[in-house]
Amino acid sequence: xxxxxxxxxxxxxxxxxxxxxxxxxxxxxxxxxxxxxxxxxxxxxxxxxxxxxxxxxxxxxxxxxxxxxxxxxxxxxxxxxxxxxxxxxxxxxxxxxxxxxxxxxxxxxxxx
Amino acid sequence: xxxxxxxxxxxxxxxxxxxxxxxxxxxxxxxxxxxxxxxxxxxxxxxxxxxxxxxxxxxxxxxxxxxxxxxxxxxxxxxxxxxxxxxxxxxxxxxxxxxxxxxxxxxxxxxxxxxx
Numbered sequence: 756x757x758x759x760x761x762x763x764x765x766x767x768x769x770x771x772x773x774x775x776x777x778x779x780x781x782x783x784x785x786x787x788x789x790x791x792x793x794x795x796x797x798x799x800x801x802x803x804x805x806x807x808x809x810x811x812x813x814x815x816x817x818x819x820x821x822x823x824x825x826x827x828x829x830x831x832x833x834x835x836x837x838x839x840x841x842x843x844x845x846x847x848x849x850x851x852x853x854x855x856x857x858x859x860x861x862x863x864x865x866x867x
Numbered sequence: 868x869x870x871x872x873x874x875x876x877x878x879x880x881x882x883x884x885x886x887x888x889x890x891x892x893x894x895x896x897x898x899x900x901x902x903x904x905x906x907x908x909x910x911x912x913x914x915x916x917x918x919x920x921x922x923x924x925x926x927x928x929x930x931x932x933x934x935x936x937x938x939x940x941x942x943x944x945x946x947x948x949x950x951x952x953x954x955x956x957x958x959x960x961x962x963x964x965x966x967x968x969x970x971x972x973x974x975x976x977x978x979x980x981x982x983x
């Protein structure tokens with residue numbers, strides 16, 4: 756299996772809190788993508804981090820990548836209700852133009 | 868840019884019937900991917916095309932499922948003799964190719980297939 760975590764995880768936090776979601780993978784990747792999926796919609800890329808980067812920021816999002824432990828994290832600072840969604844990490848198993856392999860995802864619920 | 872367009876958004880079929888799902892990729896994108904999403908299995912890769920040619924269909928069930936890309940503006944996923952276990956959201960995605968492409972996938976909103 757590609758993933759350390761096999762099942763959809765669920766997190767529930769209060770608005771304004773910080774949250775971190777983790778992802779571990781078992782096969783080399785050139786990049787880790789993080790997607791969010793809103794109910795009834797397709798996943799949409801929110802941030803990606805390449806294998807030669809340790810950290811990437813975009814607004815309230817921060818992604819980290821540790822290639823030695825084959826793990827990545829996505830943090831959201833001061834979560835808002837509109838951050839409620841399912842978040843997936845995805846890897847390319849070394850093929851930058853091929854398919855992506857998605858983890859099980861984390862259901863994040865931000866409570867007002 | 869209209870994004871990836873998938874039709875129909877919802878389809879209900881009886882067991883044993885055929886279902887055809889359509890996808891229009893973003894204009895200029897050279898790769899088209901099909902994924903299936905269920906609560907239990909999550910996002911499962913099915914198949915993908917690059918420049919209309921089938922590249923990898925390793926995720927496709929060997930029987931009853933087929934995909935085509937007859938031209939650069941649309942792809943179809945056909946399921947013959949549908950079974951209740953085929954019930955899922957079928958997602959199409961496209962991706963630009965070459966150069967500094969990151970491999971980012973642009974997904975459509977999905978076609979929800981329900982087999983009764």
